[in-house]
Amino acid sequence: MTEILQVNKLVKHYGALKATNDLNLTLMEGELHGVIGPNGAGKTTFIHQLTGEVLPDRGRIVFDGMDITRETVDARALLGIGRSYQITSIFKDFSVLENVMLAVQARLGSSFRFWSPVRSDKALYEPAYQALHEVDLVQSAHRRAGSLGYGEMRQLEIAMTLGMRPRVLLLDEPMAGMSKQESARLVELLQRLKGDYSIVLVEHDMDAVFALADRISVLLYGSAIACGTPQQIQENPEVRNAYLGDDDEF
Numbered sequence: 001m002t003e004i005l006q007v008n009k010l011v012k013h014y015g016a017l018k019a020t021n022d023l024n025l026t027l028m029e030g031e032l033h034g035v036i037g038p039n040g041a042g043k044t045t046f047i048h049q050l051t052g053e054v055l056p057d058r059g060r061i062v063f064d065g066m067d068i069t070r071e072t073v074d075a076r077a078l079l080g081i082g083r084s085y086q087i088t089s090i091f092k093d094f095s096v097l098e099n100v101m102l103a104v105q106a107r108l109g110s111s112f113r114f115w116s117p118v119r120s121d122k123a124l125y126e127p128a129y130q131a132l133h134e135v136d137l138v139q140s141a142h143r144r145a146g147s148l149g150y151g152e153m154r155q156l157e158i159a160m161t162l163g164m165r166p167r168v169l170l171l172d173e174p175m176a177g178m179s180k181q182e183s184a185r186l187v188e189l190l191q192r193l194k195g196d197y198s199i200v201l202v203e204h205d206m207d208a209v210f211a212l213a214d215r216i217s218v219l220l221y222g223s224a225i226a227c228g229t230p231q232q233i234q235e236n237p238e239v240r241n242a243y244l245g246d247d248d249e250f
Contacts, residue, residue: 001028004198005050005168010059012045012222019045020056021222027168032190032199034213034230036206042222043202047172050200051083052076063168078107082166084157084174092146096137096156099145100128103163131162135189151182155189162197169199175208187211210234218242 005027012020019042027033035043048054050061052073061069068076090099101124108123132138135155140148145156154174161169171190175183187208193199194212203209209216210230217227218239226236233239 001031003027004029004064005200006060006062007046007050008060008062010046010049010061011057012042012049012054013057018042018222020049020059023059023219023222023224025217025224025227027198027200028214029198030195031214032194032201032212034209034216035200035202035219036204036209036216037219041219043219044172045222046219047083047170047200047202050076050170051081077164077166080165080167081170082161082164082168083170084154084161084172090145090153090156090160092144094145095142096132096145096148096159097125097128097141099156100131100159100163101125103131103160104128107164127165128159128163131159134162134193135159149182151178151185154178154182154186158189158193167198169193169197171199171201171203173203174201175203175205183208 003026007023007025010020010023011018023042023046025033035046037043045054049056052071052075055070059069060067063079063081066079068079091102104124104127129138129141132141135158137152137155137159140152145153148156158174175186178186183205190199190201190212201209201212213230215227216230216233217224218233220242225242226233226239228236
C-alpha cells in the first residue's frame, strides 16, 4: 500500500500547552485510520492542522508526496482533502441536491445560479447525484435540507464533501449526537466508502471505531502513544495503563 498522507513531528503550542506534541501519523491509500483519545488529547487541533485551519509551529504534512504544511484551506481542498465537521453545516433552506451542487460548483469554480438553468447543468447535477447515491440520499434529492433527520443531515454533509471529489476524507466525530440506529446506518455507509477513499476518522464511539478502522492511533497529551490494528490497540498495555482499562475514557 502507498502512503497518501504523512504527518511528521507535528507541534502546536497554545502558550505552555502543546496541543500536538511531535505527533506522527501515516494514512495509506484506501485505509480508514481511526484517531481516539480523551477530551483535550489534541484530536480536533490535529484535524485543524490537516485542513490548514491551524498552522503548526513545527513539523511537516505531506499529501501525495507534496509538502502542504503551509498551504491554505482552499488549496488543500482543491488538492483532494475533504472534511466534515462535528457540527452540521448545511444550507437548510436549499434542497438536498442544491447543497451538494454547491460543493461541486466550488470545486469547478463556476458561478452558481439557483434556478432551472443550473438544474439542467450536467457538470453540476451529475456529480451531485453521484455523491447522493454514494450516501443513499438520492430519494431525498429534492427535499428541503432542513427537513432531514439529524442522521440524514450528517449523510448530506458527507455527500457535500464527496462532491469535492476528495482523495482523503477527514471525519471529525461524525456520529456525535446520533441515536444508536443513526450511528449504525453511518457505520454501514463508511464501510461502503472504505477503499474508495482514504479516511481519517476522529470519533468517541468506540464500537464504531473498532468496527471500521484498519489501524487506530491513540492520542494522549498531543502525542500518539500507540498505533496498530484494533486488536493490537485493545491489547496494548500502554493504552490500558493510560486509560485504566476503561474504554469509556476514550
